[in-house]
Amino acid sequence: MDRNRGSAPAPGEARGRHKWAAWAAPVAAVVLGLGLAIFTGCGSEREAPRPGPEPGLVTEAAAAEETASAARADPRGAPSAGAAAAAAAPALRPGDPARGRELATQFECGRCHDGLDVPPVAMEKHCFHCHQDILADKFKGASTTAIAKWKPHIAYARDVPSLLGAGRRYDPAWIERFLLSPYDLRPLLRPTMPRLALDAQQARDLAAYVTRERLATVPEEPSLAGADLARGRKLIEDKGCGACHSFTGVAALPEAPPQLEDEHYAFEERAPVALAPDLRNARDQLSVRTVYEWIANPKGIKEDTPMPKTELEPDEIRDLAAYVLQAPLEAVPPKPIPARLPVLERRVSYQEVSERVLGMTCRHCHSDPDIARGDGGAGNTGGFGFKPRGLNLKDYESTLAGALDDHGERRSIFAPLSDGTPRLLGALLARQAEEAGQVNPEIRGMPLGLPALPPEDIQIVESWIAQGRPR
Amino acid sequence: MSTKTLSVVRNVFLALGVTAALGVGAVSSDAQACGGAWVPEVEIDYRIAGMAMAEKSLDQGEYVAVAGSVLRMIPHIVASKPGRDPIMGRALRALAVSTVRMDGALSKIDKELPYEMIGSWVGKKAEDRSANLEWSVQALRALNEQKKNDPALQTELGEAMSKVPAHQEEALKLLGGLAEKDLVASPEGYAALARLRNGSGDKSGSEQALKRCAAMAKSDSLCQVTGKFGGDT
Numbered sequence: 001m002d003r004n005r006g007s008a009p010a011p012g013e014a015r016g017r018h019k020w021a022a023w024a025a026p027v028a029a030v031v032l033g034l035g036l037a038i039f040t041g042c043g044s045e046r047e048a049p050r051p052g053p054e055p056g057l058v059t060e061a062a063a064a065e066e067t068a069s070a071a072r073a074d075p076r077g078a079p080s081a082g083a084a085a086a087a088a089a090p091a092l093r094p095g096d097p098a099r100g101r102e103l104a105t106q107f108e109c110g111r112c113h114d115g116l117d118v119p120p121v122a123m124e125k126h127c128f129h130c131h132q133d134i135l136a137d138k139f140k141g142a143s144t145t146a147i148a149k150w151k152p153h154i155a156y157a158r159d160v161p162s163l164l165g166a167g168r169r170y171d172p173a174w175i176e177r178f179l180l181s182p183y184d185l186r187p188l189l190r191p192t193m194p195r196l197a198l199d200a201q202q203a204r205d206l207a208a209y210v211t212r213e214r215l216a217t218v219p220e221e222p223s224l225a226g227a228d229l230a231r232g233r234k235l236i237e238d239k240g241c242g243a244c245h246s247f248t249g250v251a252a253l254p255e256a257p258p259q260l261e262d263e264h265y266a267f268e269e270r271a272p273v274a275l276a277p278d279l280r281n282a283r284d285q286l287s288v289r290t291v292y293e294w295i296a297n298p299k300g301i302k303e304d305t306p307m308p309k310t311e312l313e314p315d316e317i318r319d320l321a322a323y324v325l326q327a328p329l330e331a332v333p334p335k336p337i338p339a340r341l342p343v344l345e346r347r348v349s350y351q352e353v354s355e356r357v358l359g360m361t362c363r364h365c366h367s368d369p370d371i372a373r374g375d376g377g378a379g380n381t382g383g384f385g386f387k388p389r390g391l392n393l394k395d396y397e398s399t400l401a402g403a404l405d406d407h408g409e410r411r412s413i414f415a416p417l418s419d420g421t422p423r424l425l426g427a428l429l430a431r432q433a434e435e436a437g438q439v440n441p442e443i444r445g446m447p448l449g450l451p452a453l454p455p456e457d458i459q460i461v462e463s464w465i466a467q468g469r470p471r
Numbered sequence: 472m473s474t475k476t477l478s479v480v481r482n483v484f485l486a487l488g489v490t491a492a493l494g495v496g497a498v499s500s501d502a503q504a505c506g507g508a509w510v511p512e513v514e515i516d517y518r519i520a521g522m523a524m525a526e527k528s529l530d531q532g533e534y535v536a537v538a539g540s541v542l543r544m545i546p547h548i549v550a551s552k553p554g555r556d557p558i559m560g561r562a563l564r565a566l567a568v569s570t571v572r573m574d575g576a577l578s579k580i581d582k583e584l585p586y587e588m589i590g591s592w593v594g595k596k597a598e599d600r601s602a603n604l605e606w607s608v609q610a611l612r613a614l615n616e617q618k619k620n621d622p623a624l625q626t627e628l629g630e631a632m633s634k635v636p637a638h639q640e641e642a643l644k645l646l647g648g649l650a651e652k653d654l655v656a657s658p659e660g661y662a663a664l665a666r667l668r669n670g671s672g673d674k675s676g677s678e679q680a681l682k683r684c685a686a687m688a689k690s691d692s693l694c695q696v697t698g699k700f701g702g703d704t
Contacts, residue, residue, distance in 0.1 A: 349689075370557035390620070395530070400656040401623040410622055412653040468686025471658060 092201050095172060100209025103202050107385035112157065115164030115304070116210075125375075125383075128160040156191045156450060159274040165302040167213030169294070174285045175207035176200075181439065182449075185281055187246045188257055189274045194449030195434070196385050221288045224322045231316075232323025239310050239320075244276035249329030272306035280332070283325045291321040334437045338452075340429070341459035348464040350396045350471050356460050358393045361447045366393040378448075379403075396471050414465055417442055422465050428458050518544050518558050525565050534569035538592065539583025541566045546588060549606065553617045564614055564627070567607035571631040572659065575600030575607075607631045608638055622649055626660035633663035643667040650680065658688035662695070669696040 101118060104110070110121045112128050123130060131154050133139040134147055142150075166175075178185075180203045182193035198206070233250075236242070242253030257273050282291060293300060295317050298307035312320065365383075369376035371394070382388040391403035391413065402410045414422040421429065423443065431445030431452040445452070453461075464470070525540040541548060541562045553560040570577060576594030584592070591599035611628040618624055629646040632638035646664040649655045655664065661684035669677040677696060684694035 370561060392623075397623040397626065397656040400654070401621060401626075402652070402654050404620070408620075410620055410652065410654055414653060468683065471687055471689055 092204050095176075095204040095206075095208025097205070097209040097212040100205040100207070100212075103198075103206050103385075104209055107196055107198070107206075108383055109163075109206075111384070112160045113163045114160075115162035115166065127157040131157050159189060159271050161186070161189075161275050162302075162304050163210055164304055165213070167211040168301045169290050170211055170214075170285050171287065172204075172207040172211040172214065175210055176203045179203040179206055183437070184435075185277045186275060187248075187278055188276070190451050191449050194384065195439075195444060198385070222292055222318075224288060224318060224326065226318075227322030227326070228319045229323050229327060232319035232321070233327070235312070235316055235320045236323060239312075241279075244273050244307075245279050246276075247279040248332050249280050250327050272308075275306060279324050280329060286325075288321065288325060291324055292317055295320055335435050337432050337436045337438070338455045340462075341455045343466045344459060344463035347470065348460055348467060350399070350464065350469070353460055353464045354396075357453065357457050358399065361450065361453070362393045365448070366391045368392050368394040368398065384448075400469065414469070425458070425462050425465060428453050428461060432458075516558075518562075522558055522561050522565070526561065529565050529569060532572075534573045535577050535580050535583060537565050537569040538573075538577045539580055541569075542580075542584055542588055542592070549590075553614050560614055560617065563610045564624070567610040567614075567631065568627050570603050570607045571627075571634060574634060575603040577603070601635070604631065604635050608635055622652075622654035623656040625649060626654075626656040630657070630659050630663045633667050639667060639670070643671060647676075650683075655683070658684045658693055661687065662693050665694070666696045 104116055105118045108121065108125070110116050110118045111125055114128070130139070134150055135154060135158060137147070139147055178193065179196070179198055180200060182195055184192050236247070237254050240255055241247075242255035242257070244257055245253075246257060247253055257276065277285075286294070290301070294307075295310070295312065297309055298305045299309065363377075365377035365379040367377045367380055369381050375381055376390075376392060378384045378386055379389055379391050381390075389403045390410075392398035392401065399413070402412045405411045411423075413424045417423060417426045419426075426440070426443050427446040430440040430443050431447065431450075433440055434445040435452050447453070521540060521544045525537045525544075528534075528536045528540065545551070545559070545562050548559070548562055548566060551559060551563065553563055570592075573594075576599075577592045578594070580592045581589050591602055594600040594603055608628070608631045611624065611631050615621070615624050615628050625645060626649060629642045629649070632642035632645070642663065646655060646660055646667065649660070650664055655661050661680045665677045665680035665684060668674075668680060681694050681696070685691055688694055
């Protein structure tokens with residue numbers, strides 16, 4: 001076991017007295033962690049944390065929310081898990097933007113999203129800005145050596161959609177549904193909106209807040225009558241929309257977005273592709289007018305969008321909008337849940353689990369407050385609306401020390417779920433299921449909002465647990 | 472240039488050098504004194520890296536090295552209590568656990584420490600070993616009071632108490648409670664529980680604890696109810 005990985009600062013690391021210098025460690029932590037990285041060392045010096053509750057622990061309220069959200073229709077056309085349960089849900093009040101703003105602060109939406117007028121988030125907690133500054137060599141408060149070490153580990157939260165002008169774009173009802181049951185909107189942006197511990201009323205209030213600009217006016221919708229879908233399709237092809245956008249459910253566009261695995265993409269090159277939504281979703285999110293206005297002048301709706309303005313005639317805009325909104329869509333088969341690999345016969349040590357899994361991703365949110373200036377991450381000291389769970393995956397002993405349940409009692413993260421699966425393993429499998437559109441009401445999938453672990457990594461964890469968790 | 476001129480130039484440079492040297496010495500440590508510009512006052516806390524290395528040694532079962540490192544870094548630690556400085560808590564834990572796993576006798580620590588710091592740590596006499604173990608129990612108890620509800624620390628406290636006869640009843644209760652919830656956080660904890668249960672006549676409970684210990688430990692030699700116990704190296 002390596003008690004030091006991701007925790008201790010490098011030998012000789014300076015501790016300055018200036019307030020900027022005081023940021024260094026926590027920021028380093030956030031960086032490393034939020035690197036939600038995928039790699040060793042993700043937690044180098046003074047690792048601190050990032051988003052997510054601890055594996056295996058879902059509050060009762062969250063579980064209720066999950067049940068409710070599972071009951072909502074899947075926006076991709078998958079069968080509803082329980083429409084009857086949704087119908088039986090108590091009536092909700094109209095969304096309250098003021099309450100929504102409080103919730104946006106409570107759930108720390110500003111740690112990832114710009115464009116909200118909530119109180120600013122401290123730099124050491126701002127996932128996106130911190131990562132951007134490090135990648136652009138603008139980060140203050142850490143040595144160049146430390147920054148050079150962090151850089152390769154920043155795999156996620158390099159591009160995050162801002163919510164600027166969201167009220168001019170989105171349908172509040174869609175936001176409400178999305179918050180309760182997030183799904184993948186942007187195929188090349190690997191993190192997704194995490195499943196937060198929101199109840200239905202909170203989601204409605206948040207949606208009202210995010211779209212508060214919309215409440216004042218309800219513009220008349222333009223007509224798509226007479227639109228030529230075939231011409232719209234040709235325009236999409238001719239204008240090269242497929243260079244950034246996917247459009248699942250229609251015939252493949254001739255240009256395909258580039259893969260962004262190449263780490264050398266500059267932000268300006270990455271963002272348009274990473275943030276480009278699958279056009280399939282437009283009809284759920286946007287009104288006809290919004291699509292019109294967006295195509296005509298994207299920055300008129302969202303000042304910071306990387307979407308370029310394309311010179312089009314009004315009838316071309318109409319045809320393009322019609323194709324986006326009305327082209328027949330084939331059902332997209334849900335992402336298959338990967339087959340579970342058999343338990344390994346060879347011995348699996350904690351060190352292997354730590355290096356392959358815990359140190360790569362989990363520790364960013366489930367760390368030790370003592371080595372991160374009091375912030376053990378969202379899954380330890382709390383964050384993103386999750387209450388403190390005290391789960392510390394820093395080392396062997398801490399991992400075996402469990403997490404706090406809803407009653408403040410310690411519970412083993414290997415305690416069985418209702419089907420007998422150890423909670424830690426259950427959380428990892430639940431994330432695979434979430435990606436396939438199946439929410440496990442008993443447990444929140446981990447890593448929160450990040451891609452599920454590959455089957456080989458889950459196999460390592462399962463084998464280790466099955467062998468009695470050897471050190 | 473004449474010799475006289477060179478001499479004058481040399482003296483001027485000498486004077487400037489002396490002035491600069493004196494000036495540097497006289498500069499206030501206040502960052503604001505430098506024309507209002509921020510000049511970082513760098514203070515390197517060597518304990519951070521030292522503690523990280525000590526904890527790594529602890530994981531590797533190098534208990535004497537851990538104790539030597541902690542005592543050299545923080546000579547006053549024996550009389551210290553965990554406070555707001557997390558380093559102090561980590562240091563106390565590392566030293567206490569190391570001492571417990573060496574059964575109170577940090578033999579060869581005299582090679583790690585200056586003579587005046589050795590005290591009773593070598594544990595040549597039974598009373599020295601007892602004193603060392605009792606100190607460890609109290610240190611871990613203080614840490615547990617500061618950080619309540621942490622089964623990792625509770626396991627270490629239970630392990631420490633299991634080696635002091637006066638605390639064994641309490642240790643059995645503590646470790647037994649953790650085992651019921653599957654929260655014993657180390658094979659050493661299960662080994663201690665096995666010994667305590669064996670001593671109290673609970674043979675089957677002892678067997679169960681030994682089985683868990685064997686599944687978790689790197690080495691089976693840790694999981695026994697008699698003989699020298701130490702740690703899982």
